Amino acid sequence: MDLGIRGRRAVVGGATAGLGAAIAAALAAEGCDLVLTARRGDVLADMASGLSSEHGVRASAVAADFLDRHAAAQIAAHALDAFGGVDILVLNAGGPPPVDPSATNAAGWRRAFQMLALTPIDLATRLLPGMRERGWGRIVAVGSYSIRQPVDDLAYSNGGRSALMAWMKTASRAVAADGVTLNGAFPGRHATARIEHLDRLTAERTGRAVDAVRADHLAAIPMRRYGEPAEFAGYVAYLCSDRASYQTGTFTTIDGGLLTGFP
Ligand SMILES: NC(=O)c1ccc[n+]([C@@H]2O[C@H](COP(=O)([O-])OP(=O)(O)OC[C@H]3O[C@@H](n4cnc5c(N)ncnc54)[C@H](OP(=O)(O)O)[C@@H]3O)[C@@H](O)[C@H]2O)c1
Structure with missing residues (x-):
């Protein structure tokens, strides 16, 4: 199935490893131009040149740390400079450390919210106006099954990700009439x-x-x-596609059947 996104310009976070790398590869295979971001600039540069030569797409790299409150501005400026606009945004980075939920602290919450909510919301907010003006946009956030069923020792992750998804759901309704969709994909254990x-x-x-x-x-x-990262990435690529044009404000778990409730 042709996903109909050849030539679309995508920013992919957490692109040096795991789910983000698999999503970048899936979008490159669909013909998307890519801005790859994560902290390790040397790995990003290798990935960008590999995907570019394998799939004949344009690929650029920007090293940034989602814990840095300037990261969103840095990534957005790089992407707009490289491609003049962004059609697809995949919000993804690392995860916070495990913690005893009865012993969390303000510094830990600040880091979790910066990485999992503040930087992603800031980045999306910077790229949304262009998507709305052009009448087409896709924002997909990589979440976690822990939003549906909190994991005991991942309080920072459970909380930070839930904040992002609450914003995504709210924003999805505000921009839906402009052809921009926001959806979440929640990995189980990949x-x-x-x-x-x-x-x-x-x-x-x-x-x-x-x-x-x-x-x-x-x-x-x-x-x-x-799960294999590619099994998750295929669904994210679909959410980023023209085929998913009537799907917004949804959150789907890809978990091999792990959760016992409805997805
Ligand atoms: N794998 C799963 O089954 C699963 C399940 C539930 C939730 N998740 C969540 O899904 C996301 C991706 O998971 P994954 O398994 O692909 O993780 P991963 O293999 O550890 O990869 C994380 C990616 O994020 C980047 N990253 C880490 N910290 C960052 C930071 N502070 N700023 C910017 N980039 C950062 C890493 O690259 P650099 O080191 O180059 O920065 C890497 O590219 C994470 O948030 C994870 O917690 C994953």
Whole structure:
């Protein structure tokens, strides 16, 4: 199926690894020009030149840290300078550290909200006017199944992501008549460095083997495996496409059946 987005200009966050890298590859395969962002500029530059030569698209890289309150301005300025406008924005970066929910602190919340809500909202707000003027735009946020079913030791993540999704839902209604959609895609457990890291931390904290921790997670997933990043990226690419033109303000979990409630 042709997603109808050849030549669209996309900004993809968290593009050096995991879900973001897979989303960048999926959009490049659909013919989108790309601005890739994350913190590691050297990795971004390699990825941009690799995707550009593999798919014949334009690709540019901008190193920025979502914890920095100037990051959104920096990324938006780079993208507008590189391509003159942005049609697709994929909001994605890293995740906050695990924490005892009875011992969170203001500094931890500030970091979580900066990375998961303030920088993404700032970036989207800078790019929305151009999308509305042109009558076409797609904003997709990578969330987490923890928004639907909070994960015990990820209070910062549960809270910060929920704030972003509340804004997305509200904004989606305000800009819907202008051809701009905002949607969320919530990963369950996909095989990336982030999930490996969290499994390792749980093993250290509980004194168990990483394989045992992982086996418990797999037992709770009806498909009995972690998802592949490409399985998640395919759905995000669809949300970014012309095919998804009547879908806005939605939040879908891609989790191999992990959650027991409605998605
Ligand atoms: N994998 C899953 O199944 C899963 C499940 C639930 C939620 N999530 C969430 O989905 C998002 C992506 O997950 P992932 O598994 O792809 O993670 P990942 O493999 O750790 O990749 C994270 C990406 O974000 C970038 N990043 C990290 N911190 C950043 C920061 N402060 N500013 C800008 N970029 C930053 C990293 O690149 P640099 O190091 O170059 O900056 C990397 O490209 C995360 O928020 C994660 O918590 C993932």
